[in-house]
Amino acid sequence: MPGTKPHDHLIFLTNRVGRQLSRLLLEQMEFEGFLPQSTHMGLVADLVGNDGLRQQDLAISTIKDKGTVARALKQLESAGILMRKVDAEDRRQKLIRLTDKGNRLWQFAKCKAINTMETATLDIEPTEFDTCIDVLQRVYQNLHQQLSIPQTSNHE
């Protein structure tokens, strides 16, 4: 993938760097007898500091199927990482909250990520890196609206 037109390559770069980082981090991530996987950590990342999210919210923010999210959450629940409680005001939905173990898992992950992120960003200026994160966050936001609207404009 030599440097040609950048625009067409964001999709491949993000997917590949994402897989690289996931692999390198997950192979270090045995935590109290639990071996999390990429989907698990993506969910935990959203739940840190955000009690009371619904499964649907997590499916949208992680860009994963709600069935996939349901199964991953069930695994995380039986591993003691989080709790799911049926909402009393709307008994269709379940409110999700990290347990203490879940918060410790997150701290553990952040700790393990340090070395990998250092080698990943060896020759990169902090300002450049911040710009990269900022751009990705805005791309994420821009496309978020696009994906949240399954069918609207051209339904005829």
Add this chain to the structure above:
Amino acid sequence: MPGTKPHDHLIFLTNRVGRQLSRLLLEQMEFEGFLPQSTHMGLVADLVGNDGLRQQDLAISTIKDKGTVARALKQLESAGILMRKVDAEDRRQKLIRLTDKGNRLWQFAKCKAINTMETATLDIEPTEFDTCIDVLQRVYQNLHQQLSIPQTSNHE
């Protein structure tokens, strides 16, 4: 995923933006009766302008298992997108080359990507975007070496 510490979030941002872009692009990508998927396009992207790559090379650059690559390439071959020819000098390996249809598929994908990338980068300065691509490419390179060496330093 509100804006907290950026370093820990590159992994989630890349994975999510990658999935967003893959979804939005693939749903427009019916091409001459063939519906490519994310793995297919990742391989095609590497093969454009690069005749004679081996399956192993593609597995390393796309960060995918060689079995997965083998199966995806078989599908692409039977769809007429590429050809695999056993190397006469080393009959273990197969040299891969895009067909005319494969190159047309790539042009088609680039064409379809324009609109999506426009909305994705609406509020982003071109220089910022270039910096983002540049940083991602360097991260990719930095981690590439890390992954290509399965066991070396601490094998004791």
Add this chain to the structure above:
DNA sequence: GCAAACTAGTTGCGTTTGCAACGAATAACC
């Protein structure tokens, strides 16, 4: 030259994933 070590690609197997259909609970409409 021949056996051992290694490499490239294929295949089997269990897990994960997305899609679609379903059931339960709420909202909207008349």
Add this chain to the structure above:
DNA sequence: GGTTATTCGTTGCAAACGCAACTAGTTTGC
């Protein structure tokens, strides 16, 4: 108030993935 739509979560199913075992071809070392 009761019927119809919608929404949230679960589950069945087929496809895709990673891992490991395997085959075939090549290289190394004696």
